[in-house]
Amino acid sequence: MHRFLPIFALLASIALPLGTSQAQERAPDTMAARVLACASCHGAEGEGTSDVYFPRLAGKPAGYLYNQLVAFRDGRRKYPPMNYLLEFLPDDYLKKIAEHFASLRPPFPPPAIPSASKEILARGESIVTQGDSQRGLPACASCHGPTFGGMEPAIPGLLGLRASYISAQLGGWRYGTRTAAAPDCMQIVAGLLTEDDVKAVAAYLSSRPAPSDPSFAKQGSLPMPLACGSEPH
Amino acid sequence: MPRILNALLPVFAVLLLIGATKAMAQDAELLKKGEYLARAGDCIACHTAREGKTFAGGLPMKTPFGTLYTSNITPDPQTGIGMWTSDQFFQMMHNGRFPDGGLVYPAMPFASYTKVTREDSDAIYAYLRSIPPVKQRNREHDLKFPFNNRSLILGWRTLFFREGEYKPDATKSAEWNRGAYLVEGLGHCGMCHTAINALGGSSDSQAFEGGLIPMQNWYAPSLTSNKEAGLGDWTIEEITDYLRKGVSKRGAVYGPMAEVVYNSLQYLNDDDTRAMAIYLKGLAQGTSPEKPVAPLPSAESSLLLSLGKQIYDRECASCHGAEGLGMPPHYPPLAGNQSIQMVSAVNAIRMVLNGGYPPGTAGNPMPYGMPPFAHRLSDDEIAAVVTYIRTSWGNRGEPVSARQANELRAATLN
Numbered sequence: 001m002h003r004f005l006p007i008f009a010l011l012a013s014i015a016l017p018l019g020t021s022q023a024q025e026r027a028p029d030t031m032a033a034r035v036l037a038c039a040s041c042h043g044a045e046g047e048g049t050s051d052v053y054f055p056r057l058a059g060k061p062a063g064y065l066y067n068q069l070v071a072f073r074d075g076r077r078k079y080p081p082m083n084y085l086l087e088f089l090p091d092d093y094l095k096k097i098a099e100h101f102a103s104l105r106p107p108f109p110p111p112a113i114p115s116a117s118k119e120i121l122a123r124g125e126s127i128v129t130q131g132d133s134q135r136g137l138p139a140c141a142s143c144h145g146p147t148f149g150g151m152e153p154a155i156p157g158l159l160g161l162r163a164s165y166i167s168a169q170l171g172g173w174r175y176g177t178r179t180a181a182a183p184d185c186m187q188i189v190a191g192l193l194t195e196d197d198v199k200a201v202a203a204y205l206s207s208r209p210a211p212s213d214p215s216f217a218k219q220g221s222l223p224m225p226l227a228c229g230s231e232p233h
Numbered sequence: 234m235p236r237i238l239n240a241l242l243p244v245f246a247v248l249l250l251i252g253a254t255k256a257m258a259q260d261a262e263l264l265k266k267g268e269y270l271a272r273a274g275d276c277i278a279c280h281t282a283r284e285g286k287t288f289a290g291g292l293p294m295k296t297p298f299g300t301l302y303t304s305n306i307t308p309d310p311q312t313g314i315g316m317w318t319s320d321q322f323f324q325m326m327h328n329g330r331f332p333d334g335g336l337v338y339p340a341m342p343f344a345s346y347t348k349v350t351r352e353d354s355d356a357i358y359a360y361l362r363s364i365p366p367v368k369q370r371n372r373e374h375d376l377k378f379p380f381n382n383r384s385l386i387l388g389w390r391t392l393f394f395r396e397g398e399y400k401p402d403a404t405k406s407a408e409w410n411r412g413a414y415l416v417e418g419l420g421h422c423g424m425c426h427t428a429i430n431a432l433g434g435s436s437d438s439q440a441f442e443g444g445l446i447p448m449q450n451w452y453a454p455s456l457t458s459n460k461e462a463g464l465g466d467w468t469i470e471e472i473t474d475y476l477r478k479g480v481s482k483r484g485a486v487y488g489p490m491a492e493v494v495y496n497s498l499q500y501l502n503d504d505d506t507r508a509m510a511i512y513l514k515g516l517a518q519g520t521s522p523e524k525p526v527a528p529l530p531s532a533e534s535s536l537l538l539s540l541g542k543q544i545y546d547r548e549c550a551s552c553h554g555a556e557g558l559g560m561p562p563h564y565p566p567l568a569g570n571q572s573i574q575m576v577s578a579v580n581a582i583r584m585v586l587n588g589g590y591p592p593g594t595a596g597n598p599m600p601y602g603m604p605p606f607a608h609r610l611s612d613d614e615i616a617a618v619v620t621y622i623r624t625s626w627g628n629r630g631e632p633v634s635a636r637q638a639n640e641l642r643a644a645t646l647n
C-alpha cells in the first residue's frame with residue numbers, strides 16, 4: 001500500500017494546480033463585464049451601433065439614464081427587448097448602470113451628411129435654437145443647453161443620435177407612446193410640433209458635429225421655460 | 234375599600250400595559266410570519282400590476298382561454314378583501330371558492346395552496362389586512378366563449394383539483410417534509426413544472442415532469458429527471474445558491490424562474506431554502522435511460538457544426554470559454570449544463586435570441602447579463618450555434634433547425 005503513496009502524491013500535485021486555476025477563473029468584477037448585454041445594441045462604451053434606432057448612451061446624465069431604465073423595467077416605456085432585460089433588476093443596480101454609462105466618453109460618430117434640403121435644415125435650426133414664441137414653443141436649447149449637452153441630473157444631450165431615432169422619440173411623445181413623469185414637458189413640447197417640424201429638428205440635430213466639450217450643464221444652470229416632472233427644480 | 238382600589242390602580246395599569254405589549258408583540262410576530270409566507274407564495278407577482286399599487290391587482294394574465302385580470306387583495310372594504318373573514322380567506326386558499334361560494338379560476342394556484350395549513354393561511358390573512366388599502370375595482374376578465382362560463386370550472390375541478398392540507402410523510406425527515414410543504418403548497422412550483430394539458434390542467438401522475446408554459450414560450454424543465462432540471466447531481470449548496478441568489482456554479486435562473494427568485498425565493502430563510510433543496514434533490518431519484526443522439530445527415534451536420542463553431546468562437550467563447558466551461562457563477566458553464574441538452578431546445582434558443590439578466594438579489598445584487606443576438610444572427614446562424622452548444626464537449630442534446638429558431642423570434646418577451 002505504502003508503495004503507492006508517492007504515486008498518489010504525484011497525481012495530487014498534478015491535479016491540484018489544474019483544479020485551482022480553473023476555480024480562479026472568474027468573470028471580471030467590472031461594470032463593463034456586467035453590462036455586456038447592453039453592448040450588443042448600444043456599443044461596448046455606449047457609443048451606439050450601426051442600427052439607427054439604438055441610441056448613444058455614453059455621457060448622458062445619470063439621472064436621465066436611470067429614469068429610462070426604470071421606465072423600461074416598469075413598462076412605462078415600451079420596447080419588449082428592453083422591458084425583458086431589465087424586468088428583475090433592482091433600483092440600486094439600475095443606478096449603477098446609469099452612472100456607468102454617464103461616465104463614459106467614447107468619441108462621437110461623424111455627423112450625418114444631411115439628406116434634407118437647406119430650407120429644412122434652417123427650419124430645424126430655428127426651432128432648436130430659438131423655438132417659436134408665436135406657438136409657445138420653447139427652443140430645445142433652453143433646456144438641453146446651447147451646445148445640446150444636456151443638464152444634470154435628468155436632461156439628456158441631443159448629439160450623437162441619428163435622425164431616425166430623434167424623430168421616432170418625438171413622434172412617440174406626440175402620440176403618447178413615450179411618456180415621462182408629470183408634468184411631462186416633452187409631451188407638451190412635442191405636441192406643439194408638426195410632422196414637418198419633427199423631420200427638420202431631427203435632420204438638424206443629427207447633422208451637428210461632436211461638441212468640443214462633451215460634458216453636461218450643472219443642475220439649475222439653464223432657464224427651463226417649462227416644469228418637468230423628471231428634472232427637479 | 235375605594236382606598237385599596239386606588240392603591241391597586243397603578244398595578245392594574247401596569248398589568249394592562251404588559252398585556253397590551255405582549256399582544257402587540259404577538260401581532261407583530263404574526264404579521265411578520267404572514268409577510269414571509271406571502272413572499273413564499275409569491276402573491277405579489279400576480280396581484281400587483283406594472284407601476285401599480287402593491288397587491289391592488291389588475292395585472293393581465295394571458296392564457297390560452299383569454300385574458301384574466303388579477304384581483305385586488307388589499308384590505309379595502311369595497312374593492313379589496315377588507316370584508317372577508319379569516320374563514321372566507323381560508324376557503325379561497327384551500328378550496329378555490331369566493332365568499333359567496335363562486336368558483337375561482339385556477340390561474341389562482343389554489344390547487345397548490347390547498348396544502349397550506351389553516352395556521353399559515355391565517356397568518357397571511359392577518360398580514361394582508363395590515364397593508365395599506367387601495368380602492369381599485371377589479372377588472373372584468375376577458376375570456377373567449379365558452380371559457381367565460383364559470384361553471385366550466387366545475388369540470389376542471391373534478392379532473393384536476395384534490396382538496397387537502399399537506400400530509401407529512403412519516404418515513405422522511407422533518408426537513409424533507411418542510412421542503413415538500415413549501416414546494417407543493419405555497420411555492421406552487423407544479424404550476425409550471427408539471428405539464429399543462431389542453432384543458433388547462435395538470436395531472437398528478439406527471440407531477441414535476443416539466444412542460445412548455447402556455448403563452449410564454451418557455452419550457453419549464455422536469456424536476457424529476459436528471460436529464461433536465463432534476464437536481465440529483467447537484468450539491469445542496471448549488472441548489473440553495475440557485476434558488477436564493479439566482480446564480481450557482483451549475484447555472485443561472487432565467488425566463489419565468491427569474492421572476493420567482495426575484496419576488497419570492499430570495500426572501501426565504503436559510504432553513505426553508507435548505508429544506509426545499511433537500512426535497513427537490515430527492516425528487517430526482519433515478520436517471521432516465523440515456524437516449525441515443527439522433528445523428529444529423531453528415532454533410533449537413535458538418536456544415537452546421539463548422540458554422541456553429543465559428544460563431545461560438547467569435548461571439549460566445551470570450552465568456553463561456555472555448556471548452557464551454559464558463560466562469561461560474563456569473564458566466565454559466567455550457568458543457569454538461571442540463572438546461573442546454575433537454576429534448577426541448579426552446580430555452581437554449583431563446584437565451585441566444587433574447588439574452589437575459591438573472592434577477593438582482595440580495596445574494597447577487599449586480600448580475601451579469603447575457604447579450605441578445607436576435608438582431609445580429611440569422612435563423613441559420615442561431616440554429617448552427619445552438620446545435621454546436623447542444624452537441625459539443627460531451628453534451629448530448631439534439632440539433633435544432635433554422636425553422637425552430639425563426640418560430641421563437643415571435644415569442645412574447647414580457
